[in-house]
Amino acid sequence: MAAHVLTQQIIAHALRDGARVRQAVLERCLDDVARAATLVAEATAGGRKILLVGNGSSAADAQHIAAELAGRFAREKAPVPALALTLDTSAITQIGNDFGFEQIFARQVRAMGQPGDVLVALSTTGDHPNVLAAIDAARDRGMRVLGLTGTKGRELASMCDVCVVIPSTNRARIHELHVTIGHVICEIVEAHRVAREARSAGGLRLVSDGQSGAEPAVLGPVPSSDRLTSTSKDLSLSELVALRERWRAEGRLVVWMTGTFDVLQATHVTALQTASRLGDVLVVGLLGAGAASPTADRVALLSALEAVDHVLVLGASGSEAIAALKPDVVCRPEALAGDDDVVRGYGGRVERVPALPA
Numbered sequence: 001m002a003a004h005v006l007t008q009q010i011i012a013h014a015l016r017d018g019a020r021v022r023q024a025v026l027e028r029c030l031d032d033v034a035r036a037a038t039l040v041a042e043a044t045a046g047g048r049k050i051l052l053v054g055n056g057s058s059a060a061d062a063q064h065i066a067a068e069l070a071g072r073f074a075r076e077k078a079p080v081p082a083l084a085l086t087l088d089t090s091a092i093t094q095i096g097n098d099f100g101f102e103q104i105f106a107r108q109v110r111a112m113g114q115p116g117d118v119l120v121a122l123s124t125t126g127d128h129p130n131v132l133a134a135i136d137a138a139r140d141r142g143m144r145v146l147g148l149t150g151t152k153g154r155e156l157a158s159m160c161d162v163c164v165v166i167p168s169t170n171r172a173r174i175h176e177l178h179v180t181i182g183h184v185i186c187e188i189v190e191a192h193r194v195a196r197e198a199r200s201a202g203g204l205r206l207v208s209d210g211q212s213g214a215e216p217a218v219l220g221p222v223p224s225s226d227r228l229t230s231t232s233k234d235l236s237l238s239e240l241v242a243l244r245e246r247w248r249a250e251g252r253l254v255v256w257m258t259g260t261f262d263v264l265q266a267t268h269v270t271a272l273q274t275a276s277r278l279g280d281v282l283v284v285g286l287l288g289a290g291a292a293s294p295t296a297d298r299v300a301l302l303s304a305l306e307a308v309d310h311v312l313v314l315g316a317s318g319s320e321a322i323a324a325l326k327p328d329v330v331c332r333p334e335a336l337a338g339d340d341d342v343v344r345g346y347g348g349r350v351e352r353v354p355a356l357p358a
Contacts, residue, residue, distance in 0.1 A: 021173045035162045036146050037188040043118045049081035053105040053134045054122035057175050059086035061122050065182035073186040077193040105134035115142030124174040126153020135159045150174040233303040235310050237321055253279030256327035258318040262291040264301045271353050275331040276307035283310045285318035
């Protein structure tokens, strides 16, 4: 019995610690992750290739990311030229024997790297000589460099064009987030390529097609200039509609819930958690009429909840937003009338939830 309890404690600690580090990345590294994804998307849009390096578990991470880029991450797309330089045992052993282990990646980078290509350098500590030598070689070849490291990797970070520094010294957590960020990059690159191949972005901005001097852009809606808060969860209706096209293509179910959420209570949180379990993306329509708390405060509180993915500030009602967004599931409090026929008309469904406190 004691062994079982210990096992549960280890599991709970690992999961909680992983969630904590993910939240820290969201709060501190969002811009760096966006810049990293834009760097790779811009290079691949221009026909450049991605070379990846890392040691041990980072070698496995490099191979994983390369495979997702060259193959299929979530949707069909043209393949991305991506290669992990950890795979050719003949090259690694010969270079290591003739030039030293420090050069196993650098020699390959000098052989295959071209100006405009991207080197992705993975290292949890950032102090591996062969990874640092690969960065130097990439610089000599006119390549761009993206680094993925941990808190100790400041030297590596200083050598990169863009570096995502995971705020942790725990190697397991760092590896987990490196793979997560790799997946995010793959998702964004894939979305760019699918949209470009379809020749219809549907409101999405794309990176340049490799034209010199073109300003790089990040996939997604143009951010509002009147954002109420600094959180990325606070979106306008046009931004949500643009993202809705991606969610639909990816098969994600969108759940909608309307409310005032004035003086946030435990029953509010429970209702939102229940709604979030009905789909993949929960959008909260925030009503303003009759609220005692400032709108910005309520947006900030809702955005802090893990169950809530996005918040849309409404006027008198959510009817216009529902008609434009066409959520798959609309959660409506019991005994509250609404445009249920409109929801069912476009193929959505209405789920009744307990009445929310005022």
